[in-house]
């Protein structure tokens with residue numbers, strides 16, 4: 461994902477989420493700047509069809525929703541997936557699975573062996589299929605919406 465992709469990435473976000481679950485460009489830009497290898501797009505014939513927004517973070521404390529990533533105050537020991545979204549007209553083509561695998565490979569290169577995320581809008585069933593399970597969060601996740609579920613899984617050790 462590059463800054464040039466951002467308008468199309470935000471258009472995919474708008475097509476995938478209700479307005480109260482939209483994050484602004486600053487949230488995306490700060491993650492791209494922090495972690496260039498773990499923010500990815502999948503391109504279709506019409507441009508960006510799907511994206512993965514993710515970065516190294518500390519376990520047990522999801523960053524605020526729709527915020528510039530704050531400075532880390534603890535070791536960055538996990539791969540935090542902020543967002544994975546596929547444009548509705550590109551669903552069911554395994555784009556989500558392929559972006560997840562590419563992101564996990566980038567996370568392994570950063571020696572991150574655990575992953576966390578906050579499932580929103582009922583997506584926890586999707587994440588369960590990828591091996592994530594609910595974990596207790598150290599703070600309220602109201603900013604991620606009423607259906608937010610903090611989830612985690614271990615990642616394969618790098619070879």
Ligand SMILES: CC(C)(COP(=O)(O)OP(=O)(O)OC[C@H]1O[C@@H](n2cnc3c(N)ncnc32)[C@H](O)[C@@H]1OP(=O)(O)O)[C@@H](O)C(=O)NCCC(=O)NCCS
Nearest residue numbers: 476544545546551552553554555556557579580583585586
């Ligand atoms: C969740 C999402 C990324 C999956 O995209 P996709 O292109 O359908 O994913 P894939 O093609 O890799 O499908 C993976 C499988 O998960 C299933 N699946 C998709 N969404 C699901 C959901 N919400 N709950 C359970 N299963 C789901 C698919 O049916 C597919 O099943 P199959 O392998 O038996 O055919 C997409 O539906 C999306 O963008 N949703 C809106 C944004 C969102 O909620 N993102 C997650 C935020 S935490």
